[in-house]
Amino acid sequence: MTQTTTDGRLRDLEAEAFRTGRTLAQHSQDLGDIKAQQRTAFSNIDSLADAIGAPGDRSLTQRLDSIEGELGDVKRDLGDVKRLLRALARTQGIDPEAE
Known part of the structure; x- marks a missing residue:
């Protein structure tokens, strides 16, 4: 394998790792947003239940x-x-x- 081929493969691997990391970061952010929305929804449900009674x-x-x-x-x-x-x-x- 020549140096040029090795350098090209390393660049490709680095680019793929970067894309994967960015995708994972976006998924992590989306998951955090969903969890926050769920907390808000459940809090609203709890508040409504408290208002209605035990x-x-x-x-x-x-x-x-x-x-x-x-x-x-x-x-x-x-x-x-x-x-x-x-x-x-x-x-x-x-x-x-x-x-």
Whole structure:
């Protein structure tokens, strides 16, 4: 084997090793990104489960009904606040319907 052939083969091997290393680095980065996305997704699921309640306490339907009821209460309270603010505006001579 001549020196030129050996040098060419070494360059080819180095180039292949570089491409392989770059591919492995990209795969490693992609795997890290996927793991981060999974952690975020599982964290969101855990947060939702905590908001709904502890398993075994009540059925999912009961928990969702409870949340729905609480939302209804909040909507009623907001309606009361809105009426109060309109009344206060009128007492100060402000038309609450004017933009």
